[in-house]
Amino acid sequence: MLRALAHPLRVEILAVLDDLLEATATEIAERVGESPSNCSFHLRQLEKAGYIERAEPRGTAKPWRPVHASRNLRPDPEDAASVRTSAALGSLYVQREASRVVDFLATPPVGDPEWVRTVMINSSEVWATADELRELGERIVALTAHLEGRSSDPSRRPPGSRRAFLFATVNPDPRSEPTPQG
Known part of the structure; x- marks a missing residue:
């Protein structure tokens, strides 16, 4: 599944679908600056991997929609190819979010x-075990659970709410050696 996303255009296509909730290959092509046929090819690849599906037709238009509101890009730690693919894919997402x-x-x-008071940019250094870092990542994801469904269902949005983004990474420093066992 990760390999299906390891293409910059597919990441961009998913971002467009996340923004629009559903779109045709032509609508996506206009947003990403590619041809509809090239977008159609990549849409089919994303469908095969289970990231998107066909939405209800609109007349002759055949739109696509994302299957999930978020994506877990964690690799299989026992599979070196999965780790490399996840790293490449993670790099694409970090570049996109940083931009x-x-x-x-x-x-x-x-x-x-x-x-203005809602804007936060934070960088922290912590010393943690592998279990603590995994738990931290899971807690960050859980923080947004109560907000799920508001993108696809406007009736769930409270008055005065705005679309917002959360981008978080948790990663060990590869230059740092683990603290010796006591």
């Missing part, structure tokens, strides 16, 4: 203190 944050910072919501 999005940089674009946001170029035009922050000046003049609206309520929303």
Whole structure:
């Protein structure tokens, strides 16, 4: 499944579908600057891997929609190819998210203190065991569980809510040696 995403255009196509909730190959092509036929090929690959599915037809249009609202990019630690694929894919996602944050910072919501106070950029260094890092990652994911479903169902959005993004990474420092066992 990870290998199906290891192509920059497929990552971009999924991002468009996440934004629009459903779109045709032509609509996606307009957003990503590719041909509809090239997008159709990549959409079929994403469908085979279970990331997207066909939505209800709109007249003659045949839109696609994402199957999941989020994606777990963790590799199989016993499979070196899975680890390499996950690293390459993770790199694509980090680059995309970093670009999005940089674009946001170029035009922050000046003049609206309520929303300006919501912006946070945090970098932390911690010493933790592998179990603690896994738990930290799971807790970060769990923090947004109560907000799920609001993208696809506008009736679940509270008054005054806005679309927002959370981008978090948890990773060990490969240059750091584990603390010796006592």
